[in-house]
Amino acid sequence: MPTLQGKVAVVTGSGSGIGQAIAERLAQEGANCVVDYRDHVEQAQATADKITAAGGKAILVHADVSVLSDCSNLIEQAWQQLGSCDILVNNAGVEKGADFWDVTEADYDFVLNVNLKGAFFLTQAFVRKLRDAKKPGRVINISSVHEDMVFPHFSTYCASKGAMRMLMRDLAVELGPLGITVNNIAPGAVDTPINTSLLANKPKLDALLANIPLGRLAKPEEIAGLAAFLASDDAAYVTGSTYVIDGGLMRNYHEQ
Ligand code: NAP
Numbered sequence: 542m543p544t545l546q547g548k549v550a551v552v553t554g555s556g557s558g559i560g561q562a563i564a565e566r567l568a569q570e571g572a573n574c575v576v577d578y579r580d581h582v583e584q585a586q587a588t589a590d591k592i593t594a595a596g597g598k599a600i601l602v603h604a605d606v607s608v609l610s611d612c613s614n615l616i617e618q619a620w621q622q623l624g625s626c627d628i629l630v631n632n633a634g635v636e637k638g639a640d641f642w643d644v645t646e647a648d649y650d651f652v653l654n655v656n657l658k659g660a661f662f663l664t665q666a667f668v669r670k671l672r673d674a675k676k677p678g679r680v681i682n683i684s685s686v687h688e689d690m691v692f693p694h695f696s697t698y699c700a701s702k703g704a705m706r707m708l709m710r711d712l713a714v715e716l717g718p719l720g721i722t723v724n725n726i727a728p729g730a731v732d733t734p735i736n737t738s739l740l741a742n743k744p745k746l747d748a749l750l751a752n753i754p755l756g757r758l759a760k761p762e763e764i765a766g767l768a769a770f771l772a773s774d775d776a777a778y779v780t781g782s783t784y785v786i787d788g789g790l791m792r793n794y795h796e797q
Pocket of ligand 1: 553554555556557558559560577578579580581582604605606607632633634635655683684685686727728729730731732733734735736
């Protein structure tokens with residue numbers, strides 16, 4: 542039997558890249574999915590079509606995760622239209638490069654409001670419903686190697702992902718008694734639209750690839766495989782951890 546039969550998952554930012562691959566994979570494992578999008582409904586519809594092709598049910602919900610009322614509506618729609626909400630994947634994320642001294646308040650709000658505030662309050666909405674229904678659940682945050690590894694000129698991104706690491710650790714302890722597990726997936730470089738400018742810049746890409754022991758970017762499907770494991774019964778006793786999936790990037794230290 543598929544490992545996630547009868548489960549319902551919300552995957553934020555699932556019209557693109559890693560989120561799309563996760564939604565499709567969870568559906569292949571038997572889950573029904575809420576496909577969340579902010580700007581690109583046509584891409585979200587493509588995800589929904591993949592879920593249906595995999596035998597799952599999909600609903601599309603527009604939700605900007607940086608808006609609290611959108612967060613509560615996203616979880617509410619899962620319960621109303623699919624009958625439950627057992628798995629939350631906080632995947633929606635943005636980045637904006639700038640020298641630290643040039644970062645504006647608008648840059649800061651743009652990145653932190655999506656990557657951190659969104660995950661924070663969406664998880665709160667998810668947990669409140671499970672607590673009231675006395676049901677267990679899974680929270681899977683897509684953080685980044687930059688929850689731990691420096692990324693000069695991306696201080697807002699690092700701040701958001703580093704905070705996501707501590708939020709995950711804290712919630713694993715606080716929510717454990719409710720039967721809710723909380724874990725992070727920390728990808729290295731993945732071949733998705735967020736990296737469009739990197740992929741178009743050969744010298745920069747080659748320099749990055751030289752630092753990755755496996756010599757390539759990850760495919761979104763590889764991140765999705767790890768998410769499927771963390772959502773499955775096999776991971777029932779796993780909580781409070783970050784799973785790095787980076788082709789060895791973080792361990793590639795060289796003596797000069
Ligand atoms: P992507 O292809 O650019 O997708 C980002 C998704 O986030 C889009 O579907 C976008 O939806 C959604 N989104 C952005 N702002 C949103 C908001 N306010 N509300 C709801 N959805 C919003 O990027 P990706 O590479 O798949 O990234 C997914 C996650 O993985 C991010 O958290 C990123 O930080 C993390 N990550 C990526 C990499 C990498 O190398 N790709 C590495 C480490 C971590 P719309 O298109 O509808 O706006």
